[in-house]
Each structure stands twice: as structure tokens, then as C-alpha cells.
Amino acid sequence: MTDPATQDFAATLRAHGLAPSAPRVAILRWLAGHPTHPTVDEVYRALHPTMPSLSRTTVYNVLHAFVACGLAGKVRTEDLELRYDGCAAPHAHFKCTRCGAILDLEGLPRNLAQRVGLPKECRAQAAAVTFWGLCPNCAD
């Protein structure tokens, strides 16, 4: 992954068919520098101080657009909140039930669909694998 400080976010946005507006660039840069599966609210609170005109709705809109064009991934765990992932590639997640951190795991297992007996007639377009438990920091 490229260093967030030097990366050309405007070019990345254009390459994905999105005009490089100030909110989009700011959100994409922040997302690249914070691989913490932030919620919409976390993104908003992080950027609003230095970008007072930013609205929560824009964060929703922009993140939604990022997911639609493959610039970000979407994660929903057992919690209510939607979380976004700077990495759009499919991979499993582990969520700590005590501190709330979400860890990225490797990609999904090969042939996961047939392992769980997914009928061939069900054409799966997406899949998610999530674990819950105590992370190393919280287990002690």
C-alpha cells in the first residue's frame, strides 16, 4: 500500500470514475491512513474539525460511493453500526467483544461456498466470515 502522505488521491478517485472533490479526497486520505474499520461517525468526527463545512450526510454519500466503485469495503458485525474498510478485497474479520477492535484476517477460504453446502442454484455475489472473541490485548 502506498504512503498516504504522498499518494495521489485525486488520481485514484478519477481512476474510479469519481470527481476529486475536497470531501472525497479528505475521506479517502483519512481512510488510507486509518485501517481501523471506522464508522461513519468516526470519519465525520475526525475530519470535521479541519473541514467545518463537512456534513455527516456527505460522509454517508461518499463512503457509499466508495463501496459502489470498489474503493472501500463494507463490514457489518454483530453490532448495529456499519463500518467501512479501506481494503475492498474480501477477507475475514475478527471482532473483539471487549475493546471493539476489528482485526483483518486473511482472505476467505477456497471453496467456502461448497464447504457450507451452498446450493448451485444460489449464485452468491458476496460472502462474509466473522469471528467474535477476545483479542490478544484483552485476553489477559
Added chain:
Amino acid sequence: MTDPATQDFAATLRAHGLAPSAPRVAILRWLAGHPTHPTVDEVYRALHPTMPSLSRTTVYNVLHAFVACGLAGKVRTEDLELRYDGCAAPHAHFKCTRCGAILDLEGLPRNLAQRVGLPKECRAQAAAVTFWGLCPNCAD
């Protein structure tokens, strides 16, 4: 699975450490007869006509208690709603993105944790595998 009409739900509740109150028996019976992964609201709307004193909060409380004692499972897909599963055993799910139906698949794959590279220090207590796509009825 036993026939919902003849099953002794009060005994089942007692066996799981729950007093067999009227709401609990009604909800457990309905859940056993409707393996459709209902939402809290669906359970409430189904039972309220014949049990006018039933409150939504009670449905939340009772389902939460069922999950805690192993009488029901909890499913959260990409949607906002929590859904409950009369079957508490872990298994994968498929959700149709068109009609919204949730299909039960087989149990989770063996060694799923190590297949996705879950660190040994993360003691997983729960896991979920979910697919999205078009179900056979909607694919045509």
C-alpha cells in the same frame, strides 16, 4: 425436531433455566413453527393479535434470554435488522438480495479459524458465515 403442536415448551424453558411465562411459551412455540429467521417485529406482529398485552420490549427481552441460554440463535446480515433463528447450532446462511429470504446452510467448515489465519491468541467464541445473492426463486 419435535412437532410444535405437541411439544412441551414449558418443560423446555424450565430445562434451560427460564420460568415458563406466557410470553416465553408463546414466543418459543411460534419460533419453533416458523423457521424463517424472523425479526423482533415479525414476532411481535404475529403474536400481538392473540396476546394483546404483549409488548415489543418483552419480545426483545425474551429473545435475548433465549439466545443467552442457547434456545435460539442470532443472525445479523448486511441489513440493519437483527434476526433470530430457532436453531441455535452454528451454521452458515444465505440471504437473497431480492426477496430477502434467509436460507440455512450446513454447519461451518472444519478448521475455519485456521483457514482464514485467525491468530491463536484470539480465542474465538463465535463465528458467522454469510452469503448474499439471488436465491433459486429470484434468479429466473
Added chain:
DNA sequence: TCCATAAATTGGATTTGTTACAATTTGTGG
């Protein structure tokens, strides 16, 4: 049976996350 205590239920208020929408602002091509 009656009383005291604990458990469960109830309903309304509250919180939180999300979406809808109309108005304003910004950007772009002619």
C-alpha cells in the same frame, strides 16, 4: 391462605444509526 419478596412484563421515552429531500454551492463545458 396471606404476606413479603423476587422475577417478569409493560409502555413510553430516549438514544443511535440511517435515509430522504430540497436548497445551496461548486465545478465544467460551451
Added chain:
DNA sequence: CCACAAATTGTAACAAATCCAATTTATGGA
């Protein structure tokens, strides 16, 4: 520089889930 399209903004509406205090119901002992 103008006109049009796209993006952003803020408020309001919605929906799901939780909180909490009051009421009701069950339970065990005198």
C-alpha cells in the same frame, strides 16, 4: 461569463434497539 450538471449541505423523518420506572405476576414461607 453563462448555463447546466454534479456534489454538498442541513434539517427532518424514520427505524431499530435500549433504558427505565411502574405495574403485574409468580414464588416460598409464616
